Amino acid sequence: xxxxxxxxxxxxxxxxxxxxxxxxxxxxxxxxxxxxxxxxxxxxxxxxxxxxxxxxxxxxxxxxxxxxxxxxxxxxxxxxxxxxxxxxxxxxxxxxxxxxxxxxxxxxxxxxxxxxxxxxxxxxxxxxxxxxxxxxxxxxxxxxxxxxxxxxxxxxxxxxxxxxxxxxxxxxxxxxxxxxxxxxxxxxxxxxxxxxxx
Numbered sequence: 001x002x003x004x005x006x007x008x009x010x011x012x013x014x015x016x017x018x019x020x021x022x023x024x025x026x027x028x029x030x031x032x033x034x035x036x037x038x039x040x041x042x043x044x045x046x047x048x049x050x051x052x053x054x055x056x057x058x059x060x061x062x063x064x065x066x067x068x069x070x071x072x073x074x075x076x077x078x079x080x081x082x083x084x085x086x087x088x089x090x091x092x093x094x095x096x097x098x099x100x101x102x103x104x105x106x107x108x109x110x111x112x113x114x115x116x117x118x119x120x121x122x123x124x125x126x127x128x129x130x131x132x133x134x135x136x137x138x139x140x141x142x143x144x145x146x147x148x149x150x151x152x153x154x155x156x157x158x159x160x161x162x163x164x165x166x167x168x169x170x171x172x173x174x175x176x177x178x179x180x181x182x183x184x185x186x187x188x189x190x191x192x193x194x195x196x197x198x
Contacts, residue, residue, distance in 0.1 A: 028062060033167075075196030079195055
């Protein structure tokens with residue numbers, strides 16, 4: 001009994017993927033029908049492109065906003081202002097841009113790492129749980145992001161994402177090289193809430 005308890009305590013911290021988070025991601029399926037990577041001026045905080053369109057990051061942004069009340073636009077902006085040098089310089093920016101920073105996968109990878117949500121990379125299906133956030137590198141060196149569903153193939157969760165044809169729920173977890181695996185623990189969630197609450 002003591003051995004079993006120690007084994008359970010040694011398991012990775014469970015995700016806080018309550019049904020509201022996954023429902024908020026799934027609720028975009030059939031609503032967000034267009035992949036639109038165009039730069040747009042957004043309200044701040046709480047800005048969003050129209051719900052019928054977006055990119056992969058918008059699935060995550062909308063899910064955390066609707067499911068948990070966390071505004072990744074605000075969280076990313078605040079954290080980048082506090083630690084701009086920690087973020088990628090891929091776009092040659094010298095300051096923050098609240099219209100687009102949170103809609104870039106490498107920036108969300110950095111934010112999730114900084115709040116303590118990063119997990120080791122793995123190809124073992126057992127290491128992935130519903131509510132985990134995963135990033136991939138698509139052909140052409142295109143970064144991608146999605147949320148893992150509570151529905152599965154039987155071996156691993158499906159992915160809620162927008163890979164080019166609107167929000168979908170699909171079996172794509174191992175279709176592309178995984179570049180990041182994130183699980184939002186209670187501590188990480190509170191850090192995100194602090195950053196992402198007006």
